[in-house]
Each structure stands twice: as C-alpha cells, then as structure tokens.
Amino acid sequence: MPSHSPANGHCVHASPATVLIVDDEKVIRELCAQSLKEYRVLQAGTCEEAVRLYEREHVDLVLSDIVMPGGSGIELLRQIKALDPNATVIMMTGFADKETLLKALKEDADDFINKPLNLLQLKTSIEKALGRKALKKELADIKRSDELKNTFLSLVSHKLRTPITGISLFLQNLQKGVFNPEDASFEQNVVLASEEATYLGQLVSDLLAFSQVMVSGSDVHKSPCVVNEIIADVLLKCREVHCNFGVDVDVSSCDLPPVLLDASKIRFALLQVIDNAFKFSGEHGHVAIRIGCHRDTAFIVVSDSGVGIPETEIPKVFEKFYQVDPDHTGQIRGFGLGLFYARDFIRQHGGSISLASEPGLGTTVTITLPLQ
Numbered sequence: 001m002p003s004h005s006p007a008n009g010h011c012v013h014a015s016p017a018t019v020l021i022v023d024d025e026k027v028i029r030e031l032c033a034q035s036l037k038e039y040r041v042l043q044a045g046t047c048e049e050a051v052r053l054y055e056r057e058h059v060d061l062v063l064s065d066i067v068m069p070g071g072s073g074i075e076l077l078r079q080i081k082a083l084d085p086n087a088t089v090i091m092m093t094g095f096a097d098k099e100t101l102l103k104a105l106k107e108d109a110d111d112f113i114n115k116p117l118n119l120l121q122l123k124t125s126i127e128k129a130l131g132r133k134a135l136k137k138e139l140a141d142i143k144r145s146d147e148l149k150n151t152f153l154s155l156v157s158h159k160l161r162t163p164i165t166g167i168s169l170f171l172q173n174l175q176k177g178v179f180n181p182e183d184a185s186f187e188q189n190v191v192l193a194s195e196e197a198t199y200l201g202q203l204v205s206d207l208l209a210f211s212q213v214m215v216s217g218s219d220v221h222k223s224p225c226v227v228n229e230i231i232a233d234v235l236l237k238c239r240e241v242h243c244n245f246g247v248d249v250d251v252s253s254c255d256l257p258p259v260l261l262d263a264s265k266i267r268f269a270l271l272q273v274i275d276n277a278f279k280f281s282g283e284h285g286h287v288a289i290r291i292g293c294h295r296d297t298a299f300i301v302v303s304d305s306g307v308g309i310p311e312t313e314i315p316k317v318f319e320k321f322y323q324v325d326p327d328h329t330g331q332i333r334g335f336g337l338g339l340f341y342a343r344d345f346i347r348q349h350g351g352s353i354s355l356a357s358e359p360g361l362g363t364t365v366t367i368t369l370p371l372q
Helices: 026-035 047-056 073-083 098-106 119-175 184-216 227-242 263-279 338-348
Strands: 018-022 040-044 061-065 089-093 111-114 223-225 248-252 259-261 286-294 297-304 352-357 363-370
Touching: 018 026, 018 047, 026 040, 026 119, 040 047, 047 061, 047 073, 061 073, 061 119, 073 089, 073 098, 089 119, 111 119, 119 184, 223 227, 223 263, 227 248, 227 259, 227 263, 227 286, 227 297, 259 263, 263 286, 263 297, 263 338, 263 363, 338 352
Parallel strands: 018 040, 018 061, 061 089, 089 111, 248 286
Antiparallel strands: 223 259, 286 297, 297 363, 352 363
C-alpha cells in the first residue's frame, strides 16, 4: 500500500496490507491469521458478512473458501468483483475438480490454494498476489498519468491558440491596412486585441502556478498564518485580475488566532474559490465572504450572486479539467484544474470543501480548516 504523508511533510512507513479471510470454520480462519501476522487481518464466517466488511473496510486481498453454507465462495468472488473489478481474490478449496476451477477462473479468481493448507504456500501465494496487484496499480497509474498529460497538453494547446489567433488576425489586418485609425471599429479592435493579450498573460501565469502545484505534490510545510490577511491578499489580486469594480464585495470576519497552514497552498485554494465567485457574478454582482470559527474549526464561506450550477453538475466541479459552462459556448477561460487542486490542498490540511448552488441563485462554497 502507498505511504501517507502527514501534515508536517514527514513520511511514515507504509501501512500493512489488509487481508480478509473468509471461511465458515473459525479454526481455519485463526490458523491463517496466526501465520499472517505481518498483515492487518479481517475475518468473516459467511459470504454476507464478507461483503459487508469489504464495503466498509479497505481490503487489499480476499482469501476465501469455495464451499461454505449460506453462499459459495464463487458467489462471493462474483459479488466482490462486481464491487471492485480490480479486487484480488485467492480461493481455498478441498475440491480441485475441473468444473469448480473453471467457474472460479471465469469469475476472475487470482489464485488457488488446496486444502489441507500449507502455510508456507499460503504466505507465498499472498505475497505474489499482492506483488502483482501493486504492479498492476503502478501500470494503471502510469497509463492514467499519460492520459492526463495528453489531455492537459491538448487543453493547453486549445486555450493558448484562441487568444493567439485573435491577436494574430488583428496584427495581420493592421499590416495590410484593413483598419482606418479614424474609424471607431479600429479602437474596438485595439481593445479586443489588448484583452486577448492580457488573457494570454493570465494563462501563462496560471500554467506557471499549476506547474508549481504539481511539483509540490503532497508536501505540506506549515507555519503560523493569519487567515484574514491571506483572504485580503487574495481579494486584492482578484480585483486586479478582473478589474470589475461593479461587483459589490462584503467581508464579515472574526479574530481568528494564527493557524498552522501551508500559506502558499491555502492561498492558492482560496484564490480559485474567490476568483470563480468574481468570474461568475457578472458586471454588477455580489460576492460575500464570511470568516468564523466553531470550537476547534475555522470556516470560510464564499457566496456569489452568479449564474449558479445545475444540481447534476455539482458532483463534477472538483474533477480535473471540468469547467462550468452555463451558456454552453465551450469558451470558458481557464484550465479546469483550480477546484481540483483547491480540494486536494484543503484535504492535506485535514479540512474540507463543499459547494451548494442553484441555477440563477448563485453559488456558496464552504471551506473548513482545523484550528489545531
């Protein structure tokens, strides 16, 4: 299993793999558990109990008998593979008949162990199965990483090409003498080209920010921070970026004690949330920020009077590359990575982020952070 990094950035040893032993004979379960002390062992005496455990607990490998009263191991194998197609399941059987083995193979069993059990063979089979599982995961992660990289490069190419095309067309027309400097249309085109150049600069800045984000990974470097000051800095930056003083901003704060935070990561997360509030509030909208605390938790609530998000879209907003497109233009600016990393950074601090919205009634994002 992968190791987990605690909040202070120091690494800890990987947790032991979890093995679920399923057999109606308690003595068999206990003997197997005794020989697998290097693992975290769970036990179930029936298929029904095993499924409940698998749904509730993190399980790396299932070791199941095939013949059990109240439901066979083949049925359990089928149910677990339905819950998790990548599940690793080793079958124990005292009946090595061809038909039973074929059924288990058809349901994608990973290995077989004959009864009476050889405990050395049992340990070896589990080690090999977990090794294969780790390798499969690594290969899947590499494939997923390649897919994300290709998607991101395609997205970057598309996003950069749009403003570059606008600026290029303006310069070509200017070079050919298409524009008359005395016409009002000339000034309008200058303004449009300037806006595209500004947007291009923002995209490059975003790319640099995301590259730093990706490099930082799960490392968290905490120091005492004043949340109100971070939010004030973020608000100032949003004002500068959007240059939209028609948006009314209301900030309600309380005196929070300094909080141990990775300032750069929390600033990044807050910037994504508050920037979206400005982006979708229109020319004369309203953005409200409320800062408070309850017991040992600080909360930051950011609300806007924007277009809102349909209920069906809300579960997607924290996914990579997803962008809310209320007008269905396909021209939403940005890369669709902000909220994905915002949630990741807040979770690294032991906090949470949630979103509530209705079309036409705006959006409210609530962030919680532990004070201790």
